[in-house]
Amino acid sequence: MATVEQNVSEFRGIIFLVRILFHADIYREALLSRLIILTLFSYFFQNDWSQAVTKFYRTPLLYERSYLNFLYLQNKFSSTKKYKKVTHCLFDLDGTILDSEIIYHKAIQKICERYGKTYTKKLQNQLYGVTDRQLSIGVVSALKLPISVDDFEKQMTELVQKNLTDSPFKEGAERLLWHLSTSKIPIALVTNSTDQAVQMHAKARPKLFSLFHHKVCITDPEVKRGKPEPDMYLLGAARFTPKANPTQCLVFEDSVVGVEAAVRAKMQVVMVPDYRIDKELTLKATIVLKSLLDLDPTLFGIPAFKDGVKRGS
Secondary structure, eight states, rough: OHHHHHHHHHHHHHHHHHHHHSOOOTTTTHHHHHHHHHHHHHHHHHHHHHHHHHHHHHHHHHHHHHHHHHHHHHHGGGSSSSOOOOOOOOOOOOOOOBBOHHHHHHHHHHHHHHHTTTOHHHHHHHHTTTHHHHHHHHHHHHTTOOOOHHHHHHHHHHHHHHHHGOOOOOHHHHHHHHHHHTTTTOEEEEESSSSHHHHHHHHHHHHHHHTSSSSTTTTTTOOOOOTSHHHHHHHHTTTTTSOOOOGEEEEEEOSHHHHHHHEEEEEEEEOOOOOOSSSGGTTTTSSOOOOOGGGGGGTOOOOOOOOOOOOOO
């Protein structure tokens, strides 16, 4: 029997799809419109929401194209939203500024292969955005690896450190950081990464990391609780000189736990999620983008980019 939560979730999903149909340009979003209509018909005949959605979003091409349209329409619906002017910006690191996730994935897969296991996409999605410790606990537990969590974390750290500084920038990240710096907007780093990992990145990219007023890491002695608790972002705001008002801070995140932390800290948040993240889990973000190149900083009272680069989601 379906739970109340499941029924509410299905109802919200149906309402959202219907809203898209009423607002979509039938020519611009023809593919998405067809998918939505078929999904709704399937649901009403089968009464199985998850099966209906899976059936028509199962191919990678359709899924990704409809996802990009989802972002376009979601932001189109929120175009009347009143964005607040900000004075400071806070950035997550892994997955937001640097694409270090692939380094972690390769390291974890290598460890799992040593014990005849596979680090599946499903497990990757479940553990997306968590701390190294939580990641280690999750993998060892889910795959029943014959090693301790401490041993796994040690092996993972050693493998990651060998290649961590090779992490490429996420699209638009470097441009945005320099723009904020030249616009005199103070920025700080708030990350679930360890101080050791951040120092490695800083050593490899000293000029860029010098732009940050300060850095808050999960290993910071003042951090009692990591994301999704608001502590790290509140600490990040408090360490500016003078202290920043949390409600005037703009956060840049890629993970659900990070967005949750920012929202709990009463901050606006720009989310650039991995396409695999459940779309319903992105709804708490102030705005959702495919890339940082798509950001219009003037929405938050920040000067516009001057390089002429324009992108649309």
